[in-house]
Amino acid sequence: MQSRQTTRDGFAAGQGTTTAMTTIDFSRDEMESGRKLFAGEWRFVAAAANETSLPPMRGIEIAFAGRSNVGKSSLINALTGRKGLARVSRVPGRTQELIFFAGEGALRLVDMPGYGYAAAAKSRVAAWSAMIRAYLRGRATLARVYVLVDARRGLSATDEPMLDALEQAAVSHQIVLTKCDELDGAALSVRLTETTAALVRRPAAFPGVLATSARHGSGIAELRAAIARLVAERRKRPAPPQQ
Numbered sequence: 098m099q100s101r102q103t104t105r106d107g108f109a110a111g112q113g114t115t116t117a118m119t120t121i122d123f124s125r126d127e128m129e130s131g132r133k134l135f136a137g138e139w140r141f142v143a144a145a146a147n148e149t150s151l152p153p154m155r156g157i158e159i160a161f162a163g164r165s166n167v168g169k170s171s172l173i174n175a176l177t178g179r180k181g182l183a184r185v186s187r188v189p190g191r192t193q194e195l196i197f198f199a200g201e202g203a204l205r206l207v208d209m210p211g212y213g214y215a216a217a218a219k220s221r222v223a224a225w226s227a228m229i230r231a232y233l234r235g236r237a238t239l240a241r242v243y244v245l246v247d248a249r250r251g252l253s254a255t256d257e258p259m260l261d262a263l264e265q266a267a268v269s270h271q272i273v274l275t276k277c278d279e280l281d282g283a284a285l286s287v288r289l290t291e292t293t294a295a296l297v298r299r300p301a302a303f304p305g306v307l308a309t310s311a312r313h314g315s316g317i318a319e320l321r322a323a324i325a326r327l328v329a330e331r332r333k334r335p336a337p338p339q340q
């Protein structure tokens with residue numbers, strides 16, 4: 098039997114194996130691959146405010162989407178172990194660009210502009226939608242989009258346009274709960290169950306929900322393992338055409 102690394106996690110402690118941090122299991126080897134994948138140096142590559150300024154397609158991209166303030170930048174910093182790599186903002190709705198980061202290998206991380214900011218002008222929302230749709234449609238190097246959802250809120254109507262866009266563009270996507278340190282074990286368990294159930298209506302979404310806390314580091318090793326698994330699967334496929 099595979100060892101359940103997740104049970105060593107703070108949130109899972111004392112709750113048995115049915116309420117682990119994630120609904121997915123990873124082997125020890127996958128956890129180690131995940132650690133290695135993110136162990137090296139990371140750097141900023143490019144910021145794109147529109148479709149024409151996107152950097153050339155290289156390697157394997159993993160993007161992070163979600164409403165403003167959900168914790169996208171914090172999660173990228175936690176994954177890479179670099180506090181200041183992606184800027185963390187207390188002011189919602191700031192980042193209106195796709196921001197690309199590269200490590201030492203083929204993997205690239207993309208911090209996507211947040212959505213759901215109530216005060217955003219209609220024209221800005223339209224520009225956002227056009228850019229996101231163009232990016233999702235044309236990006237052969239994009240292996241998956243992780244849609245981040247605040248564990249305190251759960252999935253909401255605000256996330257629907259993003260999930261629709263991912264579905265229409267046929268881009269692999271999965272839900273990651275953020276800020277799980279704000280919930281106790283029982284509430285988190287309920288949220289995981291509820292989110293998994295909500296995804297039944299969205300068969301295009303990758304099954305399984307990952308629970309993370311950038312603040313406490315919980316679930317970060319599992320997310321790295323999930324990305325390592327994805328990168329390994331992607332490598333088995335023929336290379337996408339380069340630009």
Ligand SMILES: Nc1nc2c(ncn2[C@@H]2O[C@H](COP(=O)(O)OP(=O)(O)O)[C@@H](O)[C@H]2O)c(=O)[nH]1
Binds near residue numbers: 167309
């Ligand atoms: N409690 C808690 N707060 C977090 C966590 N991750 C991010 N935050 C806070 O949420 C706010 C927004 O984070 P940020 O990464 O800028 O979100 P983004 O707009 O999605 O990039 C900041 O004040 C962060 O300190 C977390 O894991 N736990």
Ligand SMILES: [Mg+2]
Binds near residue numbers: 169170184
């Ligand atoms: Mg951000």
